[in-house]
Amino acid sequence: MRMILLIAAREYAENIKTKGFWVGILLFPLLMLGIIFFQATLADSAPARRYILVDQSGVYEQSVESAIRQEHQRRILQEFVRYLIQYRRESTGAQLTESSARVDNFIDQVEADEVSALDQWLANGGLDYALQLAAPTLRENAPPFMPPREQFVQTQLPPGIDPSADPAQIVEQMRPWLTGQQDLPEGGKLFALIVVPHDVDNDIIRPGPLSPAPTPPELIGRGVQYWGANLTDTRLSSAIDRSINSTMRSNEFADRGIDRQVVRDIERTRLQVSRLDPARAAGDESVSLADTLQQWAPVGFVYLMFISLMQSVQYLLSNTIEEKSNRIIEVLLASVTPLELMMGKLAGIGMSGITTILAWILSFIAFINFYPGAQTEFLQQALVVMMSSELVPWFVFYYLAGYALYSGIFLAIGSLCNTLKEAQGLMMPMMMILMAPLVTMTFIARDPNGEVARIMSWIPMFTPFTMMNRAAAQPPMVDVIGTAIVLLLSIVLVLWLCGKIFRQGVLRTGQPPRLVEILQMLRHRH
């Protein structure tokens, strides 16, 4: 036992001195910080995108404009609500998500003619007034509210281009601006050009008995034309799509003598769908955000487990290969038994894996506390759910079991190879096996007690991941206890067999053995 501890202590001390260990520890929080800051600054710093709308029909310009303004108002109000919640004296992430949905709802209900009224209200300092009302409930150190900038700004055709010309001609003339070769007169690049031909109404697709295709081929390139080089940012194109279609439909209603107001009233009727959990006590069945989070929390744990295991086994492998190629192993074996050596290594590197996980969690908590914000409040809630749930003991058990199982195998592989390159070949099948639980992760989370999940749970290689995946869904007791027994037995078996390979492998030089030789090693009586 003393030997195991000595070896473990050395492995641990040497491991935490390596660069790789610190990269692993720091990468996670840095990544998290990076994502959040990047998102925030990216959204703020994105330049206003300029578009030109040429509406030869004269019908749709108004509605596109108001749709884009409405989008902007939605952002201002959402930001405002977020701001209020963030700097309120007491607030939770749940309130945030709920209120965000309410703002959405509110904006959706604003009529086109009301958009300008809201615009005016915003322009006349409506927000300042609202801010004054809210001030007493805000924290003292709250920074002033900064409304987001407009994302899309309409601009005019450059001088010399006739807006009433043939659409093809306009596009041809605009090509230098569309490809970004030429800047707009007021500066900046052109983001998109939308051309609505004067006879656009002839291109309206109407339902017919024989029109299964959504866009008949002869209509491609007709209708409203949206020209833009940026294919990934679809916010403008979809806003235009929505607003033009909604205007077109209103006009259709009018043409057919249907009262638009009646249609709107009908469109706004809705029926609530309440999500209820049968496992909960009466009166407490409604599914909250926290419940959903809890259902998905195992996926987070599986991820954590996977990343940490990968890191540990890789280190174990390279470390064994180093000892082997340096022939240190022989000195060690003159002092300790192969089993002690193996166990010491497993323990030492396992400890550094646990250190990494603890460091991640600590940095996560520190991050949430030192950088309060809307995103972190959500993360905090997720963390509280994860930590307070009964999932933590499951995670500890399955993490340790998974580590023991896989590390033994990787240690045996390491003992057979002299270089990492040689190890690649033997590692491939193991990597494939390790990928399987990751690939099926979301699928199992959706159907935690389904057949696939149950079958995978009984395969020892997958048990730690799959059972962790299922942990929140009250898997049947048979599965929990049965798989745990199978898992523990397999760990004993695998460690015993790997101990044999390890013992014979570490003294070997030359090429890694073929499969037949490995089988011979397993049969060897020492």
Add this chain to the structure above:
Amino acid sequence: MQKNVLELSGVCKKFGAFTAVDDMSFVIPRGSVHGFLGPNGAGKTTTIRMILDILRPDSGTINILGAPAAIGVRHRIGYLPEEKGLYKKMKVWAIISYFATLKGMDRRTAKRRAFELLDTYGLLDFAQAPVESLSKGMGQKVQVLSAVAHAPELVILDEPFSGLDPVNQAVLEQLINDMAANGQTVIFSTHVMQHAERLCDRMLLIAKGRKLFDGTLDEARSLIPRRVLVECQGDLSAVLHDRGILGASELPREGDAPLEQNQHQQHDQKLWEVRIDEGVNPQMILQRCFDNGISLTRFDYTQPTLHDVFVQLVGEGATEGAPERATEGVMESGTKSPTEQQTP
């Protein structure tokens, strides 16, 4: 306290079809320095690994420090393997101290001991340096120190001199002598006979997995007939019929032994090697030559060296066994045969 630190009887080890060690039996008494000699591929390393319980013999018994297996007494043994290596990133003192703690020393004593040893053997300046910054020879010295830091009763060094420059070889010889003076038993393997001649009280000579000889240096020398080199004009046959003369043969004129270099100015000079019996005085040959009027240009009588014994014995052994494993390359250090390296 047992009289013998090590007893092997009938130890065999096979790797597949290849017999690495065949019916090895010997005892090593406590105290003094023992050489473990043999050509490459003779089974030295395999025998040492079995002694240390890193490999298990197929048959036969080993008794080490009174225990049936080294694992029970491993704290009393120090071992330097043939292929040297250390953790590259560790500090010099830390690695010596780590191996000492693995041998049962407590941490504080181990650290103190590491610094003592480094001081004694001239490496104190490097105590805080990482192993990877050392030269190969220095690294090897550090490894020797880490093998003996816990002051073991029995020290087994596998090829400790290979790769060291003459100055460091002298330092290592000093270390071995120090340990012997301290009452520790030292076994070291080598194929450089000068080291064995200088250091060993007793020696064990093995080839092809078999023991060829086990005894003191003098006993080894007496194994082969003493020889006298005689250079003269004409025939020597007149003196060769006496009792005590075992035989004579003419040596090639431009022999490869350094003694004969540049000795044959005259064309009809012949060089003879005369083998004489144990109890015969070499002076007798001189007397006979004088009596027969043979004029000698050279008369050379030397004690046989261990080198001669080795070549003679190993040469015989090689012809007995499989001819393809001849003695070529015996005295070369460096590459080992694949069979001994590969230990399945």
